Amino acid sequence: MSPQENQKEKTTIILFSGDLDKAIAAFIIANGAAAYGHDVTIFFTFWGLNTLRKDQPVSVRKGFLEKMFGKMMPRGANKLSLSKMNFAGIGPKLIKHVMKKHNAPDLPQLIELAREQGVKLVACTMTMDLLGLTKEELMDGIDYAGVATYLGDAAEAKVNLFI
Amino acid sequence: MADVFVDAKGLACPMPIVKAKKALDSLQPGQTMEVHTTEKGSMNDFPAWIKRSNHELIEAKEENGVFKFIIKKG
Numbered sequence: 227m228s229p230q231e232n233q234k235e236k237t238t239i240i241l242f243s244g245d246l247d248k249a250i251a252a253f254i255i256a257n258g259a260a261a262y263g264h265d266v267t268i269f270f271t272f273w274g275l276n277t278l279r280k281d282q283p284v285s286v287r288k289g290f291l292e293k294m295f296g297k298m299m300p301r302g303a304n305k306l307s308l309s310k311m312n313f314a315g316i317g318p319k320l321i322k323h324v325m326k327k328h329n330a331p332d333l334p335q336l337i338e339l340a341r342e343q344g345v346k347l348v349a350c351t352m353t354m355d356l357l358g359l360t361k362e363e364l365m366d367g368i369d370y371a372g373v374a375t376y377l378g379d380a381a382e383a384k385v386n387l388f389i
Numbered sequence: 390m391a392d393v394f395v396d397a398k399g400l401a402c403p404m405p406i407v408k409a410k411k412a413l414d415s416l417q418p419g420q421t422m423e424v425h426t427t428e429k430g431s432m433n434d435f436p437a438w439i440k441r442s443n444h445e446l447i448e449a450k451e452e453n454g455v456f457k458f459i460i461k462k463g
Contacts, residue, residue, distance in 0.1 A: 258402075261407045263441075330401035
């Protein structure tokens with residue numbers, strides 16, 4: 227067996243930020259690491275969870291605060307803002323235009339590609355509760371876990387990033 | 390003649406490596422793949438990627454702004 231097969235290298239990324247540019251960076255690294263043959267896990271916590279939201283409203287029973295949070299936070303990868311030069315939403319449109327011009331995959335495509343490559347997407351259940359996000363509102367087929375799962379994976383990974 | 394040809398010209402990072410990886414997965418050990426890219430980081434990216442794998446970089450060259458690689462699957 228090749229060295230790669232008997233011990234696959236690991237990469238873990240924590241996506242804490244809900245900024246479009248940072249999410250794009252996280253997914254480019256994740257896709258690159260997957261192409262390197264690594265087992266890749268992205269943990270989504272706090273604002274990063276918004277990357278995983280479905281773009282359509284999902285009707286779930288929630289308290290007032292959770293409803294407000296849900297309304298104020300971006301609904302999915304296509305609605306994220308830029309960390310710099312957001313210009314009330316014009317910035318993200320510009321960056322998407324530029325990325326298209328350069329033939330760079332956009333964030334939804336990068337997420338799709340990551341899933342095709344077997345990148346594990348894990349939503350942090352504690353922060354889901356804090357922000358009032360339910361499983362029904364996040365994309366299907368992802369995992370749910372807490373800090374122990376992250377540490378278990380991260381302890382075996384040589385590449386650990388917090389974005 | 391390589392067993393598989395990957396045209397990644399015009400594609401931005403990380404697509405050339407991702408496409409090359411996919412094509413390489415479809416090959417048997419000993420078979421070869423030829424990749425063409427125009428992504429400027431490729432001359433560093435492809436050797437770095439192959440070095441960390443059990444595959445072999447047979448050839449890496451630039452011709453008229455196109456980076457050409459021949460990789461043998463290990």
